[in-house]
Amino acid sequence: xxxxxxxxxxxxxxxxxxxxxxxxxxxxxxxxxxxxxxxxxxxxxxxxxxxxxxxxxxxxxxxxxxxxxxxxxxxxxxxxxxxxxxxxxxxxxxxxxxxxxxxxxxxxxxxxxxxxxxxxxxxxxxxxxxxxxxxxxxxxxxxxxxxxxxxxxxxxxxxxxxxxxxxxxxxxxxxxxxxxxxxxxxxxxxxxxxxxxxxxxxxxxxxxxxxxxxxxxxxxxxxxxxxxxxxxxxxxxxxxxxxxxxxxxxxxx
Numbered sequence: 001x002x003x004x005x006x007x008x009x010x011x012x013x014x015x016x017x018x019x020x021x022x023x024x025x026x027x028x029x030x031x032x033x034x035x036x037x038x039x040x041x042x043x044x045x046x047x048x049x050x051x052x053x054x055x056x057x058x059x060x061x062x063x064x065x066x067x068x069x070x071x072x073x074x075x076x077x078x079x080x081x082x083x084x085x086x087x088x089x090x091x092x093x094x095x096x097x098x099x100x101x102x103x104x105x106x107x108x109x110x111x112x113x114x115x116x117x118x119x120x121x122x123x124x125x126x127x128x129x130x131x132x133x134x135x136x137x138x139x140x141x142x143x144x145x146x147x148x149x150x151x152x153x154x155x156x157x158x159x160x161x162x163x164x165x166x167x168x169x170x171x172x173x174x175x176x177x178x179x180x181x182x183x184x185x186x187x188x189x190x191x192x193x194x195x196x197x198x199x200x201x202x203x204x205x206x207x208x209x210x211x212x213x214x215x216x217x218x219x220x221x222x223x224x225x226x227x228x229x230x231x232x233x234x235x236x237x238x239x240x241x242x243x244x245x246x247x248x249x250x251x252x253x
Contacts, residue, residue, distance in 0.1 A: 008040065008242060017050060152195075
């Protein structure tokens with residue numbers, strides 16, 4: 001079954017290891033009851049060990065919010081892809097808008113994605129425009145961002161990439177992007193990916209949507225928006241809201 005993928009980006013939350021254990025445990029338990037969805041949680045680095053299950057868990061996996069662009073060595077404060085893989089992680093987010101705003105260039109994003117893929121991780125590549133206007137300049141921006149963020153990545157690694165479209169103006173907003181517009185952009189994002197790696201690979205590549213997603217709108221975003229899953233921010237640490245979100249997506253046939 002080609003399951004929907006729902007990734008919870010905890011960001012700089014929660015504030016204690018006990019809360020991290022609780023959120024991860026309840027998410028893992030809920031994921032065990034899912035049939036059509038794989039849930040992935042991405043805690044802050046210190047909380048990753050308490051989120052990773054001792055034994056493989058059905059429809060539940062753990063990822064990281066970022067990764068070093070370096071393989072290892074004298075890079076204070078950095079966490080390498082090999083370290084993440086050794087903890088049992090399967091995913092890592094690269095190119096999130098918050099990291100780009102903090103200074104990550106497309107070149108840095110490409111380097112991080114390359115390290116993740118080399119280590120056997122799935123790279124969740126975030127792309128999205130700051131704003132949009134009637135001229136359609138946002139299409140050019142997203143296309144160029146995708147191509148630049150994938151520069152230097154070998155074609156044989158492309159099947160281990162997930163695309164997360166996050167219009168920056170919708171992150172943290174009261175309402176998400178209109179589902180019809182999400183559908184248009186999901187097709188466009190996949191086309192831009194196909195321009196780099198070919199249509200055959202692109203057809204099998206998952207495209208997620210992120211930006212003001214919650215349990216009330218998740219199902220409509222997936223169905224009308226035509227996406228393969230969701231990248232969820234603040235709602236992912238809001239239990240039971242995140243659990244309800246997972247259930248709502250799991251009901252989609």
